[in-house]
Amino acid sequence: MRRVLCPVENLYVAQRSRAVLSCALDGPVDSAALSAAFEAVTAEQPQLLTRIVPDGDGHALELLPEAQRPRLRTRTGGEEAYGEEFNTPLTVGGPLTRAVLVSDPDKERHIVVLSIDHVITDGHSGIALLNTLWDRYRELMGDTLAPRTPVAELPEPISxxxxxxxxxxxxxxxxxxxxxxxxxxxxxxxxxxxxxxxxxxxxxxxxxxxxxxxxxxxxxxxxxxxxxxxxxxxxxxxxxxxxxxxxxxxxxxxxxxxxxxxxxxxxxxxxxxxxxxxxxxxxxxxxxxxxxxxxxxxxxxxxxxxxxxxxxxxxxxxxxxxxxxxxxxxxxxxxxxxxxxxxxxxxxxxxxxxxxxxxxxxxxxxxxxxxxxxxxxxxxxxxxxxxxxxxxxxxxxxxxxxxxxxxxxxxxxxxxxxxxxx
CATH class of the missing domain: 3.30.559.30 (Nonribosomal peptide synthetase, condensation domain)
Incomplete structure (x- = not known):
């Protein structure tokens, strides 16, 4: 699966801009279920599983090898983790999204941080992705996750x-x-x-x-x-x-x-x-x-x-x-x-x-x-x-x-x- 970037999308490659979404939570989080929810939403949006590669004078999106695809990372920490994630870039050639669950030592307070490359997102779709992630998590926790057919094609650019x-x-x-x-x-x-x-x-x-x-x-x-x-x-x-x-x-x-x-x-x-x-x-x-x-x-x-x-x-x-x-x-x-x-x-x-x-x-x-x-x-x-x-x-x-x-x-x-x- 591969798609050439349009001229507008190529501008975003040079800018190296991204959307950083986060939510702070109190209460228990099942990290395995959240990881499964993240894998579910990335399967529904294959551009989240791509990387940027050279293509002539521009660039293209192509699927990452299975071993390099983004998975939810977990770590222990507090509010300082937001700044650390904010200062960790998404590099050209690597995954275009990153999801991290940060939990305090008691696992009662959490921060979930999503970083998404601007080549494949804007503010509205970034917010929708965050909400969809928690929709899938909620379904999994209630044993109601409906099977969905993975999308077979990358979407066309807005231009x-x-x-x-x-x-x-x-x-x-x-x-x-x-x-x-x-x-x-x-x-x-x-x-x-x-x-x-x-x-x-x-x-x-x-x-x-x-x-x-x-x-x-x-x-x-x-x-x-x-x-x-x-x-x-x-x-x-x-x-x-x-x-x-x-x-x-x-x-x-x-x-x-x-x-x-x-x-x-x-x-x-x-x-x-x-x-x-x-x-x-x-x-x-x-x-x-x-x-x-x-x-x-x-x-x-x-x-x-x-x-x-x-x-x-x-x-x-x-x-x-x-x-x-x-x-x-x-x-x-x-x-x-x-x-x-x-x-x-x-x-x-x-x-x-x-x-x-x-x-x-x-x-x-x-x-x-x-x-x-x-x-x-x-x-x-x-x-x-x-x-x-x-x-x-x-x-x-x-x-x-x-x-x-x-x-x-x-x-x-x-x-x-x-x-x-x-």
Whole structure:
């Protein structure tokens, strides 16, 4: 079983990005049953059993040899295991997924961490995989696991499912986009960690600053968004853009960029289910002048109106078609902030006696380029079971822990102020 990667998927190979999903649990976990559940879901999604191999000028997916296929790993540990897994890459040529069950010495508290290569996943399919894993576990624990026929073919890339288009129109759209980003270059936030020849006190690593709202302020933020006629995504994007602007010099408005991944699954005909493990996103770059005194609600309306216009024009399909040109024109998707949003989703359903205490989704990549001196700020937004979380992954050679802590605290204060009833 083998499939050549499309040009868009080949971009993800170079990026070395992945989705890291985790859930924290209290209660007994049968590791043998969870291992069997993982083998069941990988049999249903054969791309989880593949590796990336060279193919001409690009790459292809091919099945791993039986002995190299991913199996659930178990280990003893605590919360530190999340950071260790986050800093363990998925290498080209190896398995594209990794599943680890970490249990405390008493085997009463656990963390399950799934790492999935972005070549074969996006946020929606990653969440679906985590939930499906626990569905199979629950079935096994209840002796109700229904037999399923393994899938015989690897799914086609999303780029092959786009509506028909005219090549000349796509070329014109690319030309306009390149011209626009050239006329309105965005400014990036400078790293606060300076390069030094001295050895650091501790090795640099990827870390995650997390912002978490409880159910009441999350509901309040959603109510405020509805009352203002904007989306929660637009409110969060505006709050983050303002926080980024305050970390730049001067008082005049600066041109900032907000990059939002856009889900294509529900916008294709027929729709692509979230359970299918493919990358089904494109990008939306919006540039806006932002000053220190810009009103957060006015900025949110600009972000929201821009996104609606983008979708109404069908530009989400055009962006997918021009994505192979990004290596030649990297500023096409270069933003001051990158804000993903999975919307409101449910966490895993567990068998009786096992309690879910937390669920997380965070994107990770291997290359942060501290030598560039500045970069976008990444924010991954999820709302699991009524609690909104924003994950800020960063590399300690670029942004320091205090920098990201202050940034996260500022964004959280902005969102809590918006969530309060007037």
């Amino acid at each position: 092959t499912l786009l509506p028909q288009s005219d090549a000349a129109e796509t070329a014109k759209y690319l030309e306009q986009r390149v011209e626009n980003v050239g006329c309105h270059p965005v400014e990036l936030v400078a790293y606060d960690v300076k390069a030094t020849e001295d050895a650091p006190e501790e090795p640099h690593r990827i870390e995650v600053r997390r912002l978490l709202l409880d159910t009441e302020p999350t509901a309040g933020l959603r109510e405020r968004a509805r009352a203002e006629g904007v989306s929660v995504h637009a409110l969060i994007s505006a709050a983050l853009l303002l926080a980024a602007r305050r970390r730049m010099d001067g008082t005049d408005p600066r041109v900032l960029g907000c990059v939002s991944p856009v889900d294509l699954r529900s916008r294709l005909s027929p729709p692509v289910p979230a359970t299918l493990m493919v990358a089904a996103v494109t990008m939306r770059l919006q540039t806006l002048p932002v000053g220190e005194d810009t009103d957060v609600l006015e900025l949110a309306r600009e972000v929201g109106d821009g996104m609606r216009d983008f979708l109404d024009r069908g530009d989400h399909f055009r962006e997918m078609r021009i994505m192979p040109s990004v290596p030649r024109h990297p500023t096409l998707h270069l933003g001051t902030v990158i804000v993903t949003n999975m919307g409101a989703v449910s966490g895993p359903r567990l068998p009786e006696g096992l309690r879910l205490t937390d669920v997380r989704l965070t994107p990770a990549r291997e290359h942060y380029f501290p030598q560039t001196g500045r970069s976008p700020i990444m924010a991954c937004v999820t709302t699991f079971d009524g609690r909104l979380a924003i994950e800020f992954p960063h590399h300690t050679a670029c942004f320091s822990r205090p920098f990201m802590r202050e940034l996260g605290d500022e964004v959280q204060a902005s969102l809590l102020a918006l969530a309060k009833s007037d």
